[in-house]
Amino acid sequence: MTMKFLISRKTLPLLGSLFALGLSQANAQDRAITYTEDIAAILFEKCSSCHNPDGIGPMSLLSYEEVRPWAPLISYKVERREMPPWHLDLTVGIQDYKNDVSLSDTQVAKVVNWVENGAPQGDPALMPAQPELPNVGEWQLSSLLGEPNFVVKSPPYNVAANAQDQWWVRNTTFEGLIDKPRYVRATELKGSYPLGVKVLHHGHATLISFDENGNRVSGPVGRQGVGKGGDMFPEGTGMLIYPNGTINWNLHYFPINEVVYQEQAEAAVWLYPEDYEPEFQTRGEQFFAADSGPGGLWANDLVLPPNSIKSLQGVRVLSRPALITSFRPHMHMRGKAQSLEAVYPDGRREMLARVDKYDHSWQINYEFAEDVAPLLPAGTMLMITSTWDNTADNPHNPDHRQWVVFGQRGVDEMSHLWLGITYLNEDQFEQLKAKRSAKLTAANGD
Ligand code: HEC
Missing domain, CATH: 2.60.120.230 (Jelly Rolls)
Structure with a gap:
């Protein structure tokens, strides 16, 4: 039996520990992956909060009978990393988020492998307990x-x-x-x-x-x-x-x-x-567009010819130091990718975050983990790049023969970014910076 691993920076330590497990890991791979022993726990942990009778997912995934008909589509969505909804580019930018719901590469490999082998149920006695489901009638916080x-x-x-x-x-x-x-x-x-x-x-x-x-x-x-x-x-x-x-x-x-x-x-x-x-005082999440003309970013430039792929880029300079706490891209049905880069006052350029599987059905807020949330000096230039795919290759495109312009409807286009941002004074900026480097030094054991 072969296991497919999609190796990324994030999983290297994980793979290392798997190899360190040696024999026991080899034994684990010798048996067939089954629903009850391997897959149910993954679906309970990462899917059931939405895929239950009351949730926003279109079908419930709480039992083998419910899951089995969807197995091929589950494998497809999981391998393409469209489900669970976490559409970040995993190869660039910050990868450490407070609200990361994505599957690990090992979990993806298990699901794909299970479906390739006919999605067997396994021993019903090994079925884990049903998960606790969120009450969507209550406030999460x-x-x-x-x-x-x-x-x-x-x-x-x-x-x-x-x-x-x-x-x-x-x-x-x-x-x-x-x-x-x-x-x-x-x-x-x-x-x-x-x-x-x-x-x-x-x-x-x-x-x-x-x-x-x-x-x-x-x-x-x-x-x-x-x-x-x-x-x-x-x-x-x-x-x-x-x-x-x-x-x-x-x-x-x-x-x-x-x-x-x-x-x-x-x-x-x-x-x-x-x-x-x-x-620290904040005004909460803010609309970020390079040029907020009527209706937002690039309202005038945003013209997508039929069958075209197009990118537009815009910048905003921070007049004060700032801490960026979250990143929420917004485009419509032709939206494909959006990124946020920082160009520091000294000219250094850094990719902070990028979504490469944008899907208008989702409005995901990527919340940076505290220790890696971008801490930016005054004068930093924030660069936003949006890419649209108005070809037939984009599965969300309702009609690739149309000209598309800026507008409110989902079939029109838009481009902007909601940023969680806390502006700082120079003292606060220096304090936070010092606190971070102290933490880093302690972590490195110097
Ligand atoms: C945050 C809520 C949420 C989570 C978590 C979630 N889903 Fe979904 N899922 C949805 C919604 C809403 C849709 C329909 C919209 C879409 O396709 O994006 C969907 C669609 C799907 C579809 C396609 C159904 C169809 O008819 O096209 C599959 C398959 C799927 N999810 C599987 C999974 C699996 C497997 C997991 C966990 C590994 C998961 N989902 C996690 C909400 C969620």
Whole structure:
């Protein structure tokens, strides 16, 4: 029996430890890979949170009977790394993320190998216990933070059963929920349970208010996208909000073949304790485009001829030092790849992150692990490169014979990036830098 390994930097240590296991590993490979002994545990760990009767996955994958008909498609999606949804280019950029749901290369090899050998069930007595499933009617962050301090709701909207994707943009008044300025610790946005969570493709709830001096301040009190969870700022980082304002709801629905009446999206907000002043202030996730003309990046340049592949690139210079905490690419159906690079003031250029299997069905937020989150000096140039594939080779392309231009609908195109960003002053930047190099020195045992 042969095992296929896709070797990447990430798996080299893992392979090393497998070889170190020597004999026992060789024995493990001598027997056939079966559902009950090998595969069920992988699917429970990495797929069942969505592929259960209540989840957003189109089919449940909790038993052999449920899994068997899908085995060939599972192998295909897993080998191409389209499932679980984690569409990063694994060959460049930062690979260490807080919310990494991807399979290890060994797990991919096991699934592929199992299907190549006819997807046998194996001994039913070896079936692992059923996994604990998330309750999609509850706030994900409440397991970490308890109940939110307050919840706000969008105005109701009827989502049609069969139609093009739909936008719902409205304002609601924000008042009476806090009685003085407070710092936000975390936010989460979701459709209502049970159908709203299935139709809300992505959405933003933005609080717009005015500070003591009458200056307009805005920040997200909820951002959702398929495959994206809530947003929790690192301990000691907060976003200041004021008692009176307006919430702008910008919700994008995808019909699911069933009318969803009076759908109301909900945003939950967790606050820091009263009178707590966090060391770092943020305005949350921000829209990043090189040239934000009307409607966003490259609105005028974005013209894709029929049967074409095209890339566009834009830059933004950081006027202050910054810590980048997350990266969320946004394009539409012809989107194929998007990357974020830093060009440092000294001219050095570094690829920070790149998605090479972009799929508009997903709005994944890649959250950098704390020790590797890009810490960038003032003057760094952020370079965003987007690539579109308007040929028949792109399986998400509804029609490669069309000219495609900028627009809101999924069949039109867009390009921008949502970045989790905390601006720092020079002292904070130097402190964080020193803290990191101290950690690195300790880890290297010098
Ligand atoms: C975050 C939720 C989520 C996770 C985790 C997830 N899936 Fe999915 N899966 C979906 C959704 C939603 C779709 C339909 C949209 C799409 O194809 O992207 C889907 C589609 C699929 C399909 C294609 C079905 C079809 O009819 O085209 C397969 C096969 C699949 N998933 C297998 C898996 C496997 C195997 C895993 C774990 C290794 C997994 N998924 C993990 C949500 C998820």
